[in-house]
Amino acid sequence: MHIPDGILPASACVGGYAATGVATWLSLRRISRRGDAELGIPRASVMAAVFFVASWIHIPVFPVSTHLVLNGLMGVVLGAYAFPAILVGLFFQAVMFQHGGLTTLGVNAVIMGIPALMAGCAFRILTDRWPGTRMTTVWGFFCGASSIAVSVLMLTAVLVVFFGGDIDPSTEEDVVDVLFLSHVPLMLIEGVITASMVRFLRKVHPEMLDGGR
Amino acid sequence: MTTELDRFSHLDSVIHGWDPRTRIAGLFVFALAITRLSGTLLAVALAASMVVFALSRLPASYLVERVRWPGIFFAALAVLMPFIYGDRPLVVVGPLVLREEGLQLLLTTACRFLSIVVLGVTAFGTSRVTDSVRALRSLGVPAILADLMLFTYRFIHETGRELRGTRTAVKLRGFSLRKTGPRALRVISALIGSLLVRGWERSEEVMLAMRLRAYSPGGSRRAEGKPNLADFAGLVLCVIAAAAAVLAELRQGGG
Amino acid sequence: MSCGKPMLEVTGLRFAYSGCADVLRGIDLRMEAGERVGVVGPNGSGKTTLFLNLCGALEPEEGEVLLHGRPVRGVLSERGAGMVMQNPDNQLFCATVEDDVRFGPENLGLSGQQVKSRVEEALRITGMSAIADRPPHHLSGGEKRMVSIAGVLAMKPDILMLDEPASSLDSRSRRRLISYLQDADQVMMIASHDLELILETCSRAILLDDGRVVADDAVRALFADGSLMREHGLETPHSIRSRQDLGTPDTNQIER
């Protein structure tokens, strides 16, 4: 789901970097206001590494296999740190595997990171209002699936804005549908995995779900 | 899966000798310009990127390895793009219309992709990750982000080893991770969940270990030498080349 | 050579991780039912790799591993060789101890009832029944070790292979592990740097170095050979050495 180098025009790349700069600045400001930056950095780096490695696990979805993104879970666990952690993860994916790209790093960070922040907030609000094990699991599914959905929407929006003019409208609609539908299995998988992860963490290490706080 | 970014950082070449700050900045500006180029100018830029790569003495196999992953993406694009993009039909095969703009866009995109990847591989493959990140820091990346990058890089290897160990353990007890179905998803969640919990617990120790060595985020860091004249010359060369190419492209587009 | 078929027979086993030099360079060994064998050797001598080959998690490049005369292929089969890995954290990934022990038998495709009785038995044997509901991540080192053993025992392996079972245990848990190992009615291979543990639990020992079996003998005789041990980076355990220092005739110890 990451946009590789060369696809987007310069304006999109620069715009992506600008948006990422703002989001990073806001995240870091929120972090330093909380006053636990000293403790948060090692934690965020270790967790970013775990999420990075988790993306190596391939899930077979007939007939292809997909890999996990888990940005919703990152938002739930890391809170404000999710954005910088995703940015760093994408950077290493770009320089290690050319998965995503360097010029498109900013755009990709926004596509992955903003839904993560949203999922973190949503999870905190929802579990505050409707707590309980079963509901928490439901919220886990919701945050996992919806953050992928939002990412796909943002991805589609970016592609349509920069290429839409030159595709005839009916084809464009088809392409958008295909793009969205092809990500539905991933949404469900991410939802299920995030849900069972949230349940697991609640049982084993509940304070890990307080990232959004 | 190889994660060895430092593998060829010890080689000796003009590019290796180029100060990482000016190198990364210069090549990045050039790469950004490439996203704006097309036609002959793009071909020239691609050739220039290849020359830079050749100067770095990185083995070609390293580049090929890097391009393999996104190659799949481009294969998909290659199938799709020429048929849906643009409106000037080139060849009509049954219900499918091969369009000129689509084909052109595909070619352009592939060339841009290739030259940017070549530049990226050269920029980051010719110094150790630590030095690259330090360079990024002096180029204005916030200190906290730079620390995050360094520590993450280190723990990617540690966590990767844990994942391999857990995979072996799962296999030893008769489960194949290639399976599909709800149970497979449950096992994978449990597996990632335990990596997360271990990571969390590890992070408490890492924090302690850092405090024991007087860490404060973005605290005092190594005073680095200044890039020399040649380093700056390289940077200026890149910027001029990038600007010239973009201007030429704009003039072409205008005319 | 011996009476009937050996339980485990390994001939000319060679193995290399892809792109690397050979780790195992031709291993031959036999093990009879009822034996308990210690495997010693410096780091990097190939102990873990040997175990992974014996239980079918790695495929040998050359040579054969026969269990009860049948070649070992893959790890899914029951009554094969089970391996307890060095780091219990790698092995314990479920939300509760019970789930973790259940994981293996479930993969064997047993019925619910069979799985249940296996889990109960394994937890009972290892003395872990009381903590069945706890999450494994918060157990002590000794408990983690016993649970990871239970997880493998529940698969009813013919041979249990333990890789560094005492690593990072304190003296109390180590003592508990040793008495479990001594009492267990189970064919075992134990790889360890803790030679005193091998001495207390095994009758026979194999010295591995650089992917080859350098010695294969009664455990006391092997450990008492000071020059051989030193040559392969090991130290004769103090419990044997001190007696030697004092001039006591070795191997067959004198009574106090």
Next chain:
Amino acid sequence: MSCGKPMLEVTGLRFAYSGCADVLRGIDLRMEAGERVGVVGPNGSGKTTLFLNLCGALEPEEGEVLLHGRPVRGVLSERGAGMVMQNPDNQLFCATVEDDVRFGPENLGLSGQQVKSRVEEALRITGMSAIADRPPHHLSGGEKRMVSIAGVLAMKPDILMLDEPASSLDSRSRRRLISYLQDADQVMMIASHDLELILETCSRAILLDDGRVVADDAVRALFADGSLMREHGLETPHSIRSRQDLGTPDTNQIER
């Protein structure tokens, strides 16, 4: 009590992790310059927590830790107590060995030249100069251990505290560590389950159990007290025990 000020003086030290029972329940101890002290005790006896309190990473609830007569506060100060933690993997967080050793001195805000000479010295002392450029994940267990020691040494601590330095080392690396510890010209406290290692490197030992100092004596005398050791879940090391068994006169042990 003794001639002049002790180097380290701990009085009535109590500590509890938030919301838990006390881990340290009133520790008193003194250490003179030039001493080397082993700390032994079962898991959970408070060894690690004690070390963390001594070097200022944790704040005592009650009592005082004085180093050279000054209270220890926080860990930022130079010439304090440095601690090498049990798991070297969590301690080496930089991408190369050299960066890792440099990490501490850099945080102290020293000049580039000072940092450089500190790093070189620490790597030289630990014998790790040759691998300065390697990434930590490519090192052997023994190398990781020595590098993590170098990382703390580069901060020039007055006291070096080592928590389980021999855990998961093979016999060769353990031997190398021991000879380093024996030769090192550094005040140290070593906590370990490996009593033979304490015996070879320390002159004095402290037995900790349940957050209290149960015994504080010359290392041989302490370890030879079989009933005391057993009571606190420890075993008299074989190197002492065997001599006792054979009737060698030893401190104050009753003959069987």
